[in-house]
Amino acid sequence: xxKLIWAVLFMFVLAIVLIPAVINWPAANHDMERGLLNExxxxxxxxxxxxxxxxxxxxxxxxxxxxxxxxxxxxxxFETEALKxxxxxxxxxxxxxxxxxxxDLHPGTQGAKLCDRPTHCQAWFSSEELKKKWGMFKYPLxxxxxKKAVQETKGKVxxxxxxxxxxVYHGSCGGAGTEKSGNVWxxxxxxxxxxxxxxxxxTKPGLINKTTVSVKEFAALLNLPGKVEAIIPLLKNGIYxxxxxxxSVKSGSEVISGNAFRTKLGxxxxxxxxxxxxxxVTFTTKGKGHGVGMCQYGANGMAKAGKxxxxxxxxxxxxxxxxxxxxxxxx
Ligand SMILES: [Zn+2]
Ligand SMILES: [Zn+2]
Numbered sequence: 001x002x003k004l005i006w007a008v009l010f011m012f013v014l015a016i017v018l019i020p021a022v023i024n025w026p027a028a029n030h031d032m033e034r035g036l037l038n039e040x041x042x043x044x045x046x047x048x049x050x051x052x053x054x055x056x057x058x059x060x061x062x063x064x065x066x067x068x069x070x071x072x073x074x075x076x077x078f079e080t081e082a083l084k085x086x087x088x089x090x091x092x093x094x095x096x097x098x099x100x101x102x103x104d105l106h107p108g109t110q111g112a113k114l115c116d117r118p119t120h121c122q123a124w125f126s127s128e129e130l131k132k133k134w135g136m137f138k139y140p141l142x143x144x145x146x147k148k149a150v151q152e153t154k155g156k157v158x159x160x161x162x163x164x165x166x167x168v169y170h171g172s173c174g175g176a177g178t179e180k181s182g183n184v185w186x187x188x189x190x191x192x193x194x195x196x197x198x199x200x201x202x203t204k205p206g207l208i209n210k211t212t213v214s215v216k217e218f219a220a221l222l223n224l225p226g227k228v229e230a231i232i233p234l235l236k237n238g239i240y241x242x243x244x245x246x247x248s249v250k251s252g253s254e255v256i257s258g259n260a261f262r263t264k265l266g267x268x269x270x271x272x273x274x275x276x277x278x279x280x281v282t283f284t285t286k287g288k289g290h291g292v293g294m295c296q297y298g299a300n301g302m303a304k305a306g307k308x309x310x311x312x313x314x315x316x317x318x319x320x321x322x323x324x325x326x327x328x329x330x331x
Pocket of ligand 2 (some may be wrong): 172176178179198239295
């Protein structure tokens with residue numbers, strides 16, 4: 001009888017501890033739940049980040065780490081609501097990586113879950129790097145803005161269907177609108193679909209770029225014969241999306257995605273026009289990055305038009321919700 005009372009009492013205590021966790025956490029992902037329960041064991045919520053320049057892994061409190069990420073990933077002179085949208089995207093991405101058990105993406109780094117390389121994880125700058133980047137006068141102003149954006153969204157993540165979303169983003173869609181993920185990568189994700197974006201001001205520096213490559217270089221990068229005659233049909237017969245973004249080109253029997261094409265040729269965007277003069281091909285690109293998910297310039301434009309971070313995220317990631325991780329780890 002005594003045993004039974006203890007068992008009931010134990011279940012009762014367990015329910016008090018676990019029920020809030022279940023309510024506040026998007027369930028249905030085994031790794032995620034395991035991560036949550038580990039954090040509930042009382043360890044502080046810290047992120048192990050591999051810092052390339054120092055060649056070492058540093059443990060940082062999550063919210064502090066996010067300040068360095070937002071500062072590195074979005075211009076600090078952007079509107080606060082855009083910075084807040086960025087903070088939620090960065091936090092969601094970070095938690096996804098933290099809860100990833102397999103594969104180990106950073107072997108030999110003493111358990112780093114993320115690194116500071118933007119091409120691999122997400123960029124992160126230390127305060128010393130930020131002082132250099134912004135200068136001593138702008139540093140206090142910018143760091144205040146970014147800290148505020150992170151603090152005002154503390155513990156907020158983006159979820160879809162009760163699971164953490166994959167909130168990919170890019171610099172600028174070039175005014176073409178964002179792209180359906182299936183047109184850029186192998187997988188089509190329901191919340192990463194094309195949306196219109198009228199906020200990219202192409203008169204801003206860096207949004208229209210010209211890249212010139214020689215016919216020889218072009219041909220070598222795409223395994224083509226080094227002749228203009230081989231390049232013109234490749235570009236003319238390319239498949240372009242409704243937004244005029246290059247989806248794929250065919251080089252012989254090989255199909256190359258527009259995104260891979262952009263990377264190979266070092267183009268800022270796969271929305272472009274092209275021109276061949278003599279033995280040179282010149283691309284004029286609009287925007288920056290792959291074009292999927294949130295457009296950062298668009299987010300800034302929406303914020304200027306009075307939209308808040310929730311509206312910005314709901315616009316670029318259709319069907320997602322903002323969920324709270326306040327119960328995740330100690331307060
Ligand atoms: Zn990494
Ligand atoms: Zn845009």
